[in-house]
Amino acid sequence: MMITFFDKHICNYLDNESGYDESDIKLIKEKYKTEITDDLSKGHITTNVGLVAGSILEENPKNLAKNIKSYLISLSEIDNIEIAGPGFLNIFLDRSYFANVIDDSLKLGRDFGSSQNGNGKKIQIEFVSANPTGPLHVGHGRGAAFGDAIGKILQANGYLVSKEYYINDAGRQIDILTVSVLLRLYDCFNDKEFPDSGYKGKYIIEIAKELNSEKKLSNEEIKEIITNLPSDSEEEIDLLIREFKAKDSILWSRTKQESLKVVLKSIKEDLKDFKVEFDEWYFESSLGTLQEKDSKISSAIQELQKKELAYKKNGALWLKTNHAGDDKDRVLIREDGRATYFASDVAYHKHKVDRGFDKLINVWGSDHHGYIKRIEASLEGLGFSKEKLFVQLVQFANLFQGGKRLKMSTRSGSFYTLKDLIKEIGVDAARFYYLSKQADQHLDFDIDLAKSENKENLIFYIQYAHARISSIQSKYLSKNKILPKNHLSILDGSYLACDQLIHESSKFPGVVQRAADTLQPHLIVFYLRDLAQMLHSFYNDHPILKESKENQASIIRSLSIVQLVISNGLNLLGIKALDKM
RNA sequence: GCGCCCGUAGCUCAGCUGGAUAGAGUACUUGGCUACGAACCAAGGGGUCGGGAGUUCGAAUCUCUCCGGGCGCGCCA
Structure with a gap:
């Protein structure tokens, strides 16, 4: 270069x-x-x-x-x-060196834009990691598109990337899921009586139906459980969990297992439909329990205790995090002896480092930003550099349709699912718009725009540029046997109209590089928009097929680079370029 | 109160490891198809880059401060 x-x-x-x-x-x-x-x-x-x-x-x-x-x-x-x-x-x-771009990029083909700058360093990206308590919604979609895209971008820069989904299958969320399904299994009361603290989404009913379990409790017993519940929703759900566990522990654990299986299956399907693939599905439960002496969670905590970074206070075990800039210490083990979610996460991150990754990237919802410092503190406490970890926050996406913002409420179970979005606008448009703005900024996602067929819709505009090139190539091929192999009139400087296109295309590897360094896929989006704009402008001004044979060859070759760049660029975003539309 | 993010054209946003006249789209006013995809292109007006101060040869970009908006501050996950 x-x-x-x-x-x-x-x-x-x-x-x-x-x-x-x-x-x-x-x-x-x-x-x-x-x-x-x-x-x-x-x-x-x-x-x-x-x-x-x-x-x-x-x-x-x-x-x-x-x-x-x-x-x-x-x-x-x-x-x-x-x-x-x-x-x-x-x-x-010198003209011949400028024209070299054409040969170089076309020779590289699909590899044009890629580099080995990452030097085979191992990077793990953990993303989505939504609680397996219901279907993925549009908020998760952004994290999914982002994590997958930076995975592709880093890979193109010569990093060894492993994409991982962390499944919170051990916490209270799953217990709440289980309670919710059990309540639906005993379908003996109406929606209004359904406890507020449970999940009310329709998918819960579906799971209950699929379960096809024998009911051991009578309707009266259920009614007894759900009447006179505490008014505080936290206490309410805790009581329900205790009651169900106590009344039929076999049904409880079966339901828990089955519910998790069903939800997880739907999550995996949604992600697959969204063309997001993971290398690793990591179960929180595989960290083991505090009762097992050499489980991952136990040994992480023991190590912190040995280093005197964990201490007892008020009957709980606390981790010192103050030194890392956290505003107060955090509880690892509660007064009642149960581990917190944080304790699992400490063990999980320790295990990530133990697996030998050079760099860990966590893609988190921005509401978790207060959590970063304590995880960094725990990593330092365990003797690792906090530089190993980079947390990329992803802001929420607001959906707009018909000029109005779609309200979403997870609690009531009325939310726009990722599946719905894909059905509405397609995978490519969805991925594109998720990636069209810096991750840590709010995104207004306009469904109508994503479906429209004009230049305001950037993905459409970019695809159109690609399709136009494909179209002119086939016109050319209808009169010539093969695509041109040289570009003499560019080389000798007699035809200059493509220079700007070639010049712009030559920026592509640098753009990919910067997108990798800064973890910002949107740089590719805007670059492709500019390139597409240039292509449309050129196309409009130049009646290509009326040019001389030499000029035609030069033009077609120049356009092929643009086509290649658009295709490779979209590919990095997980989108397939179109030859026809 | 503390912490993180944001404030650029009427609207939606680029540009931010400091650089050469601050860019797109949209809207508004116009012009371009007996041409390969007009699903497009071109021209015009529109800006104290939230305010102020500082660092610098040079600041939308870095620092401080104020104003405005979003989010987070649990022995929840």
Whole structure:
């Protein structure tokens, strides 16, 4: 790639020709940037090395730029260098090197945009990890699309990625699920009598039907249980759990198992339909219990105790997290001896590190941001660097339809499911819009927009660009046997109209790189929009098939790069490019 | 009260590891099909980048402060 080529020469100049202090050179090298220009009027490649050096050495940047220019100008790769603005060096490539982009990218094909910068480092991405207590809703969809996309992007950058779903199958949520299903199994009261603390969604009724269990309790016994419940919903649900467990423990555990199985199956199906695949499904229950001496959860806690980071207070076991910037210490084991969710999570994260990942990425709903510090504290407490963990927060998505915001309530069971969304607008549009904004910002998801067929709908606009290229290729093929193998009129500079398209396409690997470094798939979205815009504009202005044979070949080859970039770019977002629409 | 995120054109948003005139879409006013997909393209007006201060040759971008909005602060998960 030309940028690294020039960086090498610039560093060469700094080291051997400039006569600057070694420490200054080091600073300059750290700070300066070489980039592809946003516009051909600024040449092909630009660097601010003169400006950076000027500020560090307190000298006139333009003079420094001139020196560097005279060093570089003799390179055969360079046609011209302009010193512009306050001291930028704008490099105009020799035509044949500029045209190289075409051969290079087309040769790489599907690999164009990929790199080995990740160097095979092992990264684990944990995402979705929704409680297996009901179907995935549109909020989970955003995390799913995001986690999957950064997985693909990191993979394309040479990382070894493992995608994992953590299943909270051990906590109280599952008990609540079980109670809810059991109540529906004993279908002897109406909806209004259904306890507030249970899950009311229709899917609970479905599970109860599928269970087909023998009922051991009489309707009277059930009625007795649900009358005179405490008014506090927490106490209510706890009481229900105790009652059901006590009255029929076999039915309880069977129902629990079956409910989990059914819910998990539907979650897996939804994700599969959404084209999100996981390498690992990690059960919280596999961490074991506190009663087992050498379970993962026990040994994690023992280690923290040994290091005197966990201490007893008021009958509970607390973890010191203050040192890591958390505002207070956190409970690991409750007064009544049960472990908290946090304790499981500590053990889980310890096990993640133990599995040898170089980097852990957690994709969490932004409502969990208060949780980050304590997990970091626990990792440090266990002797790991907190830098190993990166938590990417994902904000909620608000759905809009007909200009109105769709209200969602998980409690009452009336929510827009991911399945519904996919049915409504399709997988590709859904993934695209989830990814069209930075993850940690609120997203207004307009269902009508995602279905519309005009340029306001970006996914449509981008796909249209791809389809147009496919279409012109087949027109070309109807008169020619194969797609062109060369682009002579671009090479000799007699046809320049495609330059901007080629130039823009050449930015793609850099965009992918930045998307990986910053974990921001939306950079790809906006880049593709700009590229598509350029394509449409070109297409509109140039009657391609009326051009000379040489020009046609050059154009078709240039468009093929654009097509390749759109296809590869969408692919990184988990979307398939269309040849027809 | 403390913590995190956000505030850019009327509206929806890019741009934020500091860089060359702040960009799209939409809306509004216009123009372009006897051309390969007009599902498109082009032109025009529209901005104290929430306010203020600081760092810098240079700030939408970094720091501080204030204002406004969202979220989180459990021996819940």
